[in-house]
Amino acid sequence: MYKLPDRSSGTSFDTIGILTSGGDAPGMNAAIRALVRAALNQKIKVYGIQRGFAGLIGGDMRRMSSASVSNIIQRGGTLLKSNRCEAFKTVEGRHQAAEALRKKGIQALICIGGDGTLTGAHLLARESGMTVIGLPCTIDNDIYGSDDSIGFDTAVNTAIDAIDRIRDTALSHERLFLVEVMGRKSGFIATQVGIACGAEMILIPEYPRALDSISHTLASNRKAGRGSSGIIVVAEGTEPGLTERLAGYLRQHGEEPRICILGHIQRGGSPTGHDRVLASCMGATAINYLQAGYTDVMVATLGRELIPAPLGDITARRKHDPRLSELVMLLHK
Incomplete structure (x- = not known):
């Protein structure tokens, strides 16, 4: 269980908006539920913005009640729908979004998503002066400033379950299986899944390697009887x-x-208990941060603590954990 921060209330909000943007991740609905109910308990009206930043620019917003988020904590995807909005990447688009919020009387915005979503949230806060809080929600877990992100645990467990089934066939036929998991620029899923499954090799974008050399090593190991699981985990990469x-x-060879x-199978399905609890804690904390006067921050995890992390750091720095890569090398020597 995450330790919730104790922040004194110093700011009063009448109405807030919530949106989900970018790729969906298991646990988004749990976060929406927590945000809505925590806000309503503080007598704050909540509008759910449909289809992310595209819906925000278009003014597609609906009033939310406690009943509107009933029975969604276990569902994958997002009740509010999601979209990737090119218009929001422009100053003019973000100006339209801010005007749409003000026209509706919305005083603060909570954005749930990955690095693109949180970068957009930061720009909106900086350019418009709007109060904005972000929740890291991406299966890649590549958001700088937070140890964990909503959806990562579910994606990892989904991939592990699939690979455990694939391994039966790999061993029965003494054949190599190349299992590709998501991760264009980040190898967090591949690394954790590979370690958990005892993969023979893990390929991640952070450490590019020559494919001819890799294939020679794998084939040589097999011929020498050094192959074990037959599973090679590959992060999809940018190419x-x-x-x-x-x-x-x-x-x-x-x-x-x-x-x-595995593709998009990693995005769907019911979130794990870990992701449901994480999303619920982050949602409640976001409302706490709003009332404490925070803006242009995301709710981040540091160990078992929830902390405010500047949204501006997301674009300025990249997340990397060399300890996991060291463990991969240690377990495969």
């Missing part, structure tokens, strides 16, 4: 076709690898 290219090199791309 399409990475896993297929690796398979091609392995075929040149006499292997018959199989490819399994």
Whole structure:
């Protein structure tokens, strides 16, 4: 259980807005539920903004009640829908968004999403003076300033469950399986999944390696009887076709690898208990932060503590944990 911060109330809000943006992640609905109910308990009216920043610019907002968030904590996806909005990336688009909020009487905005969403939230706060709080919600867990993000635990467990099933076939046929997980710029999913599944090798964007060298090593290990699980976990990376290219090199070395791309299966499904609790704690804390006068921050985790982290840091710095990579190397020597 996360320790909730104790912040004295110094700011009064009458009406707030909530939106989800970017890629969906398990736990978004749990966060929405917590935000709505925590706000209503403080006599704050809540508007749910449909389809992220696109809906905000278009003024698509609906009043939310306690009943409107009943029975959603266990559901994947997002009740408010999501979208990627090119218009919001412009100053003019963000100006339209701020005007739409003011026209509706909304005094503060809470944005739930990943780095793109939180970057947009920061720009909106800086340019318009609007009170904005962010919640890190991405299966990649790549948000700088927070140890954890809503949806990451579910995505990892979904991938682990799939790989545990794949392993049965890999061992039965003594064949390599290349399992591709999400992670274009971040290898957090691949690393944790690979460690948990005892993968023979883990490939992540942070440590690019030559595919011909990797395939030679894997094939040599197999011939020498040093192969174990038959599972190779590959983060998708920024260039399409990475896993297929690796398979091609392995075929040149006499292997018959199989490819399994988990794709969007990692985004869906019921959130784990961890993600439900994390989202609930972050949602309640966001309302606490608003009343304490915070703005342009996100609710972040540091160990078991919830802390305010500046939204501006998200674009300025990248998250990286070398300890996990060191563990990967240690367990595969």
